[in-house]
Amino acid sequence: MQEPSPITSSLSVQEPLPLVTVVALCYNHAPFLAEALDSLLAQTYPNLEVILVDDASTDASRDILRKYAAAHPHWQAIFLPENIGNCRAFNQAFRQARGEFFIDFATDDVLLPERVARQVACFQHLPPDYGVVYTDAELIDEASAHVRYHYRRQAGGQLHPRPASGFVFAEVLRRYFISTPTMMMRRATLEQLGGYDETLAYEDFDFWVRAARDFRFYFLDEVTTRKRLHARAMSRRGYRPNDPFLASTIRVCRKAQVLCRTPAEQAALAVRLRWELRQAVRWGNYSEAWDLFQLLTETQTVQPLDWVLGQYAGLRKK
Structure with missing residues (x-):
């Protein structure tokens, strides 16, 4: 089956805007929290459900989250009494969320203002068996300075490694190519999987494998997210x-x-x-x-x- 062409149009004005849930997961992200949460406020997409989840931070994160939650009472906040890890923390929010689409947002990263709008527009042009839309990302350091992009481009502009679209099950087994923070997930996909597997220490590889078995993925060739590189990031271990x-x-x-x-x-x-x-x-x-x-x-x-x-x-x- 031929894959849909890249999405260049904006949101359809004929269709009601679907609700998008952003699950903002925090664990000791105090130095980066304000920039992350301000990027949620800067989104051009109007129909957002924001759920803040603090996984028992031991720094100043909870005070910052409470400040933002108080200033934006339509946001929800969950303060976990003990550290339970990303998978269980996300699922707690997922079980009470109402969105048609989901973003798992680590609060040391930053969303660009058009992020949600562009991915929803993409989903609106795709068949319902597409469970994930993902994009390129800008990698930044602890001071928010540019490091590089997730995908490297060759002299002719071709991306490397080549992102895959469609049925990508074999590809997600073979190699890492998806920038996890850039994903928007369809609710139906998460529901079929039962959310994240709470027995695991991390979520993305398992999600890719299980989701890609039955759902197609789409690569949108845009930079929508600034992913932060720092010594405390999980990937460094x-x-x-x-x-x-x-x-x-x-x-x-x-x-x-x-x-x-x-x-x-x-x-x-x-x-x-x-x-x-x-x-x-x-x-x-x-x-x-x-x-x-x-x-x-x-x-x-x-x-x-x-x-x-x-x-x-x-x-x-x-």
Whole structure:
């Protein structure tokens, strides 16, 4: 099936504007909160439901959130008594939200003013089996200065890595290419999945795998979000010794193995497992490396280096 052409028109004036829920998740984002919340206030899209969720911050975040909630009483605020992690925190908001579309907004990032309007306009031109619209992002540092864009462009302007649209299940297994903060998700997609998997330490890889099995994704070639790079970001802990997220990655790979339907999808999963195996061995996560090697053997695509790394991990694991 031919994919829809890129969306360039604005919101349709003939259709009522759907409600968009922004779940603003905060954990110790005090230095960045004002800029993040001001970017919500700057949105040109008028039909927003904002739910602030503080996951038991220990800095000044709660005071800032209370100030904004008091100034904007149509916003909702949830102050969790203990830290429960992104997946459970998001689901608490999701269960009480009313939006047709959702943005999972980490409050160390920034939304550009047309972000919501442009993605809703895109969804209005897409069939209902499109569950996600995602875009390019500008990466910024702690002082909000430009670092680079998520996608690198070659001399001719082509994006690298090439973003995928349509049925992207094999692609999300094979490689990371989606800038998570740029996603707008259809409510029906989240409902079919039952929200995020609360047993996991992080949400995006699992969401991509489960959503992409039945829903199409669309890449809108615009910059809609400023994603902040800083030392406290979750991604900075990836693959380091005792990585808290690696066990979740293995769980998602097991789910993906069950969901694979074709040899091509199994081959895509093998690419992922091979990458994760190498990173786990590199950083000394030998027990996890052994588990990844076992999964890789089940794809029947083990290469000589895979076997060497697997045997080494087996000897070193606790």
